[in-house]
Amino acid sequence: MHCSLLRKRDEDWLRISSLPCGVSCRASRVALGKNPENLTEHQQSCLDEIKELYPKMFRGYQLKEGLRKVFQCRKDTIEKELKAWLSWACRSKLKPIVELSKKIRRHKDAIIATVRHGLSNARIESINNKIKVLIRKSYGFRNIQNLIGMIMIVCSRLYYEIKLSYELR
Known part of the structure; x- marks a missing residue:
C-alpha cells in the first residue's frame, strides 16, 4: 500500500512539472491514474496525446505501470521482476522515480517477502x-x-x- 501511495505522489509531481507552466489537466490525471485496461476511448486518446506532447510524463506512466505489473506477477518471479524494474527506474533520470526506486531498494527484501507470502x-x-x-x-x-x-x-x-x-x- 505504501509503495502505491509513494508512486501516486511522485506521479502527480511528475505530471504537474511536465506540463507547461505547471498547468494542470484533469483529463491527464484521470488517464494517467487508471489501469490501461480500464481506459475509455477519450482517456486513451488523452494518453496518446500525452505520449506525443510530453514524453517525460509518459515515461513516468510506463514506469508506474511496470511497478504495478511487478506487484501482480507470480510469487516465484517477483525478485527478478523487481530487480529489472529497479534498474529501469534508476536509468529513467526522472528525479521522483529515482527517489522512489531508492526507497523500494532499501525495503526490497521486505517487499519481496510480503508478495511471496501474501501478507497485508x-x-x-x-x-x-x-x-x-x-x-x-x-x-x-x-x-x-x-x-x-x-x-x-x-x-x-x-x-x-x-x-x-x-x-x-
Missing part, C-alpha cells in the same frame, strides 16, 4: 479505523477507562450475549 496490513488498518471512530464517539465519556473498555469490546473477537432482567416488547 489491511486487518491492522481496519482496527485502527475502528479505534478512531470510537475515539470520536467517546467525547462524552467521563474517563479513559470507558473508552478502553469500548475498544476492547469492539475490537476483540469475543461474542457475548446480554441477558436482561426484564423482557423487551
